[in-house]
Amino acid sequence: MSETLSGPTRTSAGRLLDIAWPDLGITVTAELDGRNPELADALWEALPYRSLQGHALVAGAHLYHVAPVPSLLHLPASTRIPDRREAPDGTVFCSALQHLGIKYGTLTEPMPASPIGRIRPEDMPALLEAGRATWDAVYSTKKEILVEVRPAGTAGGHSIPRLHATHPDANRLIHDLHTETERIWLEAPPELADMHRGWIPSGAGTFDTVLPTLLFVNGETRPLGYAAYGGLVRAAVADMPIDSLRQMTRLLVGIPAEFLGYCGLDKLWTYTQRFLACLDHLDREDFLAVTGQMALYINCLGGWNLHLYPWNTADHLRRHDPAHAGQPA
Known part of the structure; x- marks a missing residue:
């Protein structure tokens, strides 16, 4: 599509x-x-x-x-x-x-x-x-x-949209993002599945723990897609000056993507580096295309994070009635 x-x-x-x-x-x-x-x-x-x-x-x-x-x-x-x-x-x-x-x-x-x-x-x-x-x-x-x-009443189907850029490096990046998003849209990303099995090649997780790394990965991925890339798209559509968009991009996306790469999301960090490398050469339409494709990819990762995370690990913790807050258990 x-x-x-x-x-x-x-x-x-x-x-x-x-x-x-x-x-x-x-x-x-x-x-x-x-x-x-x-x-x-x-x-x-x-x-x-x-x-x-x-x-x-x-x-x-x-x-x-x-x-x-x-x-x-x-x-x-x-x-x-x-x-x-x-x-x-x-x-x-x-x-x-x-x-x-x-x-x-x-x-x-x-x-x-x-x-x-x-x-x-x-x-x-x-x-x-x-x-x-x-x-x-x-x-x-x-x-x-x-x-x-x-x-209603029609046969099902499926496709992932592919955006387009005129700058060749940006368009190649979009192609690779689209290909990867298609690969993981309906099947768990292998790097996330490995992480949730405790296979974290970088050694992330103090004293061999896994749950803190999973928590931090979830906590960084969601705002990166929802707030950073979603916000950049909205700012570009609202005519924020392109120099300001470039500056905000550098402020918002590099550090969390580098951390997520360390935790195991190597492809995300590689895509981010490629985006930052061509950022100064993109006009508004190419910027919109790259950020839109990145947002879809990262939001897909975020959805899988939310599904795979072991939420029932703390099943013994249950919310108390607000009327009894602060009272001994």
Whole structure:
């Protein structure tokens, strides 16, 4: 698939999408209801696709996955829910974190969100079943549950968008990022899988420990994709001067990528070095193309990090009722 970051313009109200979890034997249908048409249209143009299904780890009953839609990083939302906790169960959201999300029960995190539609009421029991199964997979069993999003009633499929740059070094970098992203989109990146098995060639992990390294890798990868690269894309679209974009890039991406390379994500560090080496030669469009492709790759890594991390290691720790905070156990 070839894509630009400008986004399509067709209207979206009344369109139906099937959201399926083949391994679970569950399919639900969502209706795009006309809210945030630019986001909904960008999603629609990317269909069909598959992704690793994730589940919120701190916010409550919320499903989300990385959508292969570079323009979600910057497209504006015309309709915002001030507090997504108040959205009806079954609300479908698009996010500037490059996520497609679905609220299926109680949420605890108060944050604005951008809705694009609703799951049909008759499909809510199936959605609840998918949510519970995904939570079990992410938190404990580590079963890889894939989600497929497609126009309702159509066959599934999958592709990863490839952006393009005119500068030859940038375009070669985009090609390699695209190839690697395709390789790891639906299968765990080998370097992350090795890390979670305790194979860390650099020796990262004081006194042979593994869990602290996994924690730090997760804590660095997510903001690198969500905040650094997502922020650079949005700043470029908002016409930040190119010299400022270059300066911010050097400030934001080098140090975390070097650390992640030391921990085992060698390819990420190599790609980052190649980006920094050609940065001064990129115009705004080439800068957007590279940062957009990097964001998709890193957000894919982040999704796998969240899935592979052994969250149930501290299963004995449970949150206390706020009314009893500070009281002896």
